[in-house]
Amino acid sequence: MFEPKIVCFLCKWCTSAGADLAGTSRLKYRPNGVNIRFMCSSRVDPEHILWAFHEGADGVLIGGCHPGDCHYEDGNYKTQARVSLLNRLLEDFGIDTSRLRLEWISAAEGAKFANVMNEFTEELRLKGPLKLAAREMAK
Amino acid sequence: MKRIGVFVCHCGINIAETVDVKRVAEEAKEMEGVAYAQDYIYMCSEPGQTLVREKIVEEKLDAVIIAACSPTLHESTFRAAAEEAGLNPWQCEIANIREQCSWVHTDREKATNKAIHIVATIVQKTKLNESLEPIPVSITKKALVIGGGIAGIQAALDIADSGYKVILVEKESSIGGHMAQLSETFPTLDCSQCILTPKMVAAGKHPNIELMTYSEIEGIHGYVGNFKVLIRRKAAFVDWSICNGCGLCMEKCPAKVSSVFDRELAKHGAIYVPFPQAVPNKPVIEQDSCIYFKSGQCRLCEKVCEIGAIDFEQNDQFVEEEVGAIITATGFETLPVADLAEYGAGDVPDVIDGLAFERLLSASGPTVGEVKRPSDGMVPKEIVFVQCAGSRDPERYKPYCSKICCMYTTKHALLYKHRVHDGQPYIFYIDIRTGGKGYEEFYQNAEEEEGIIYLRGKVAKIFRDGDKTVVWGTDTLTGRNIEIAADLVVLATAVIPKDSTAELAQKLRIQTGPNGFLAEAHPKLRPVESINSGFFIAGAAQGPKDIPETVAQASGAACKVISLFSRDHLEQDPAIAWVDEDLCGGCRICISVCPYDAREYDEEQGIALVNEALCEGCGSCVAACACGATQQRNLSDSQIKSMVTASLGGE
Numbered sequence: 001m002f003e004p005k006i007v008c009f010l011c012k013w014c015t016s017a018g019a020d021l022a023g024t025s026r027l028k029y030r031p032n033g034v035n036i037r038f039m040c041s042s043r044v045d046p047e048h049i050l051w052a053f054h055e056g057a058d059g060v061l062i063g064g065c066h067p068g069d070c071h072y073e074d075g076n077y078k079t080q081a082r083v084s085l086l087n088r089l090l091e092d093f094g095i096d097t098s099r100l101r102l103e104w105i106s107a108a109e110g111a112k113f114a115n116v117m118n119e120f121t122e123e124l125r126l127k128g129p130l131k132l133a134a135r136e137m138a139k
Numbered sequence: 140m141k142r143i144g145v146f147v148c149h150c151g152i153n154i155a156e157t158v159d160v161k162r163v164a165e166e167a168k169e170m171e172g173v174a175y176a177q178d179y180i181y182m183c184s185e186p187g188q189t190l191v192r193e194k195i196v197e198e199k200l201d202a203v204i205i206a207a208c209s210p211t212l213h214e215s216t217f218r219a220a221a222e223e224a225g226l227n228p229w230q231c232e233i234a235n236i237r238e239q240c241s242w243v244h245t246d247r248e249k250a251t252n253k254a255i256h257i258v259a260t261i262v263q264k265t266k267l268n269e270s271l272e273p274i275p276v277s278i279t280k281k282a283l284v285i286g287g288g289i290a291g292i293q294a295a296l297d298i299a300d301s302g303y304k305v306i307l308v309e310k311e312s313s314i315g316g317h318m319a320q321l322s323e324t325f326p327t328l329d330c331s332q333c334i335l336t337p338k339m340v341a342a343g344k345h346p347n348i349e350l351m352t353y354s355e356i357e358g359i360h361g362y363v364g365n366f367k368v369l370i371r372r373k374a375a376f377v378d379w380s381i382c383n384g385c386g387l388c389m390e391k392c393p394a395k396v397s398s399v400f401d402r403e404l405a406k407h408g409a410i411y412v413p414f415p416q417a418v419p420n421k422p423v424i425e426q427d428s429c430i431y432f433k434s435g436q437c438r439l440c441e442k443v444c445e446i447g448a449i450d451f452e453q454n455d456q457f458v459e460e461e462v463g464a465i466i467t468a469t470g471f472e473t474l475p476v477a478d479l480a481e482y483g484a485g486d487v488p489d490v491i492d493g494l495a496f497e498r499l500l501s502a503s504g505p506t507v508g509e510v511k512r513p514s515d516g517m518v519p520k521e522i523v524f525v526q527c528a529g530s531r532d533p534e535r536y537k538p539y540c541s542k543i544c545c546m547y548t549t550k551h552a553l554l555y556k557h558r559v560h561d562g563q564p565y566i567f568y569i570d571i572r573t574g575g576k577g578y579e580e581f582y583q584n585a586e587e588e589e590g591i592i593y594l595r596g597k598v599a600k601i602f603r604d605g606d607k608t609v610v611w612g613t614d615t616l617t618g619r620n621i622e623i624a625a626d627l628v629v630l631a632t633a634v635i636p637k638d639s640t641a642e643l644a645q646k647l648r649i650q651t652g653p654n655g656f657l658a659e660a661h662p663k664l665r666p667v668e669s670i671n672s673g674f675f676i677a678g679a680a681q682g683p684k685d686i687p688e689t690v691a692q693a694s695g696a697a698c699k700v701i702s703l704f705s706r707d708h709l710e711q712d713p714a715i716a717w718v719d720e721d722l723c724g725g726c727r728i729c730i731s732v733c734p735y736d737a738r739e740y741d742e743e744q745g746i747a748l749v750n751e752a753l754c755e756g757c758g759s760c761v762a763a764c765a766c767g768a769t770q771q772r773n774l775s776d777s778q779i780k781s782m783v784t785a786s787l788g789g790e
Contacts, residue, residue, distance in 0.1 A: 005787050016239075017650065017670060020209045023238030024662075031244040031253045034260060034786035035235070036779070037210075039714075042732075043758030043771065051780050056787045071648050071671070072757035073734035082762070107650040107658060107670065114243065 004058035004124035006033035006117075009048065011041045013071040014106050015063025021110030029114040030121040033061060040064070042075030046086040049100060050093070053132060059099045059124045061116070066104040076104065094133060098123065142174035143265055144200040145258060146191055148182035148207035150237055155180075157241040159251040163206060166255045172266050174198055183213050188220040195224035202230035202265045206258050208237040211670065212661065227270035229714070229773060234261040256786055263781040268773045273710035274751055278364035279463040280704045283308065285356060285643070288316020289335060289686060290468035290678025290693040292342045297697035299347035303704050306460055307342060308370060309352040310639070313417035314339055316470055320400060322500035322508075324686060325550040326581035332503060336416045343418040353423055357457065359647055362755060363673030364463045364709040374453040376424035377410070382448035384412075384420040388440035396428040398505075402495035404513060405505035410440050410449075415503065424449075464673050464700040467647065467657060468693060469640055471679035474529040474536065474633040482528060482601045482630060488514040489608045490601055490628045492528075493547055500554050510558050512627045515606065519562065519626030522555055523610045524548045525598045526568045529633035537633045539654060542683040544631035545572045549582050551629060552591045565592045565623060567612050575685065594621060601628055634683035649674045656682045667696040675699050714773045715754040716761055720746055722768035729760035729769055 010016040016037045022029065038044065041064030052060050062083065064076040080102065087097045101120055105112050145167040149155035160178040167176040175198040181187050182205055191203060203226065205217045210233035218228035236254040244250040280303050284295045287309030295307045307314065319339075321331035342348050357369040377388075392408025400413040409429040410422050430437040431451065441449040476492050477485030489512045491499075498504040499511065512519050526544050529536035545568065552564035571593070573579040585591055598612040607624040614621050636655040644651045649669040650658040657676045660668040667675050675696040678689040703709075716729075716737075723746035729738045730747055737753035738760055740746075749769075761771045770776065 007783055007786055013648075013650075013670070017211070020211065020235075020238040023209070023242035026242055028245055029243055031240070031246065031249045034253060034256045035239050036260060036782055036786060037235075038758060038774065039755075040757035040759060043762055043774065045762040045776065045779075047776070048779050048783060052783045052787070055784045055789055057783075068645055069648065072755060072759065075734070075757050075759050078732060078759055078763075108652050 002125055002128060004032055004121060004129070005056055006059045006061055006120060006124070007052040007057045008033045008035045008061040008063065009041065009044045010035050010037055010063040011065060011071070011075075012037055012039050014065035014069065015041075015103070015113065017107035018063070018105045018109045018113045021107060022114045023110075025110045027110055027114040029117040032121045033117055040070070040072045040075040041079040042072065044079060044082070046082055049086060053093075053095055053099070053130060058127075058130045059101065059120055061120060062100075062102045063105045063113070064102070066106055069106065095130065096127065099127070099130060141172055141201040141266055142199055143172050143262060144191070144194050144198060144203045145173055145176040145262070146182055146194075146203065146205050147176070147178040147236075147258075148187070148205065149178060149180045150208060151180065154207070154237050154241040157244060157247055157250045158236060158254045159247065162251055163236070163254050163258060167206075167258050167262070170259055170262050172262060175200060182207050183216055188216070191217065191220050192224040195221065195226055200226070202226070202232070202268060204232050204234055204258065204261050204265055206234040206236045206254065206261075209233075209235050209239070229268055229271040230265070232261050232265045232268070234258045256788055259785040260782045263785045264773070264778050266781075267775065267778045271713040271772060274713050275708045276364055276711045276752065278704065278706065278709050279366075279461045280304070281306070281460075281462045282464045282466065282700050282704075283366070283368055283460065283462040284466045284468060286316070286468035286470055286678070286680065287311075287314030287342075287350075287352065288468060288470045288678060289318045289338070290470065290680075290689045291316070291466070292338050293690050293693035294466050294468060294677050294697040294700075295342055295348050296338065296345065297694050298700055299345045301701045302347070303701065304347050304349070306349045306351060306462065308354050308356065309350070310355055311413060312353045312375065312421065312423045313413050313419065314342060314350065314352060315414070315416075315418070317494070318686065319414060319416070320402075320494055320501070321497050322502070322504070323550065323554060325546045326575070326577040328550070330502070332416060339416070339418040350419065352419060356643060356646055359465075362711075363703075366462050366465060366673065368460050368462055368465075370458050370460060372456040372458060374455050375421070376426070376449065376451055376453050377422055378448045378450050378453070379419065379421045381446050382421050383446065384422075386412075386422075387443045388449065389422055391439050391443045393437070393439065394428050394430050396425060401498050401505050402492070404495060404498055464675065464703050465647065466675045466677055466696045466700065467643065467649065467669075467680060468677040468696075469637050469643060469680040471634050471683065472637045474635050476630060476632060478536075479528055479630065479632070481599065482525070482628075483603070487601060487603045487608055487628075489603075489626065490630060492630050492632045493544070493551065496551055496629045500551070500558070508558070510555055517626065518559055520559070521563045521623065521625045522552070522565070522627045522629060523598075523623050523625040524552055524564060524566045524629045524631065525601075525610070526566065526631045527597070528630035530631075531569060537635065537654065539683070540572065541631070541634040542572070543634065543685045546575070546578055546581070546685065548629075548631050549585045549591070553585045553589050556589050556591065563590070563592070565594055565625075567594050567596060567598050567610075569595070569597060575687070596621075634679065636680060640680060647674060649676075656680065667692055667699055673703075712756055714771065715751060715756040716749045716758065716769050716771055718747065718749055719768045719770065720744065722766055723747060724766055724768070726765060728763050728765065732759045732763045734759070
């Protein structure tokens, strides 16, 4: 069975804390993602996302605080704007925009984090591996 | 090349059961830059920390990675250990292989592989970590306590007694909270007012406490040690600076308003104090109920006030205060009876909640302590008490136990028997939970000596039949259905967070848990701190709790604040933004995205600089910088890129 690889950029205050809560609640989810913890989702540069796809990711998850809840006033709005802009470019690169997922997951939403990981893994599994021209050429 | 040491924790079986820790250590040894790797059963224990310290010296390590639990738990522990062995604390990183790996996966092979990738990711970060020094910041040694119930009062008094200034903000016009509504308190049956009011007076008179009642938090900025808080002081339409609290205005006011304090069992005027022992004892005019505000005529209160304290022109005032720490103690609410459809949805007049019964029992209540039912004032001869009304009911209401109800319901039944000797109380319960000093003895005595009938089972339906309130339930111990035609029914409704808690938590940017209560930083080891530094929590806002627990938690929170204030200065995380001056083109996009005005344009050099005292390290400007001139310390773009590659199993 195809096991998609997911890179998860999580903000420290909400989503990474939510992922921790999923752990303390002993919820179970698919082990396809590795989390990279940032202070804020607004630290995610579109370049990091493209780099993740370049390096073999089948999906990228960005997790931030709910609108209005950002620890840094409005970092998550900036993230949303950047992701929207990047989505326009992803198609041009031959990457389906559904491979980039932005989710607002609070520190209280361990179950949401687990569900998102399961859902996203399943979706990517159905989609199959990301075939990237650049990656193919490198081979 | 840096020499990195990797220490893999078993956490007993918490990690080792699902993750092959030995394999993680072996794989780590093979990673570029890793000079040493070892596993150990409890890395956070003294022998575990000693191992880390010894290996730093023996193996001449430049950096260490602890693969263990979440960094929120022990990052500071291991950074301190690393520092003791001569490393810079920022050369110590945590790889989270417990909360985000072993606890959430079941397939040992896959979990082990993921743990190896997590470690590899952190190795990449660590390779490029710089040694940093914390940035010293000043501290405002003044605390803000939000909520003037027993939790807020206790916390404010403790901080004030230690010599620091406190602002105590309360939404209502008086401090006191729910405890002021209670009749007597379990298990000692002390009169609630008798033990609370002296503390209220002490808080009101304390030279270090500034009371701001009838006030709410509008907004907050800043960080631990240096918060700026905007407080809205609501218009009372009474000049409190001259009002002497004589009460004549309240006597003369012709409006009739249901008393929230008395759970709508009594009425007061549109100008009122919630209860006679209020602190401060100053009235407010409720604008929506005041005849003058509604019709433009009356002003009777103004006419009788000899000192001219009534001021219909008063507006809300906004004050900005600087504080160094904030305690949130906003307390609880109970689930409205109206939400419980099977119990009459609030339409049966003789179905009341526990707080309303407290008012009926209270010597200062609307019936002066005589138990009279709301519909016709009759003294009830049979009362049914229903526990877990909305608690322990995950399908329909709240999944959790409200904790205080078993004890207060027993107290209610007992006090009722003391008032109405020939009365018969029944208590429907699921389980009786009496954890607490003297609690079980209190319950045993009530059951054996006081003639209270305990029925184990849940009540299915409550409805009105003539002047009776009929209760249908099942006694699960005998298996028989039970019908009681009662004179009064008292519901022990679920304890829920105050409806304003969510909004306040959002303003403060502190976390709430799944049921809306404020979340503590760690359920066992940091129960009075929020995960956000500088914020502390106390009382039932954090979860259902009784008075002794609330007071203990409030003193705990106060102690945390005092320990914070005892330092000369605070240390700010130096992992913030910096600028490569040679690369910066002065486009200033960073200035537009910074939420803290920490980025400023230097006209002379034509570049954008970082004000280190203001930068909070969110990294937004780093992502925005078009030419890579702005970087984040210990989380640079090159670090992130190599972390991404490693997380995917690449080199």
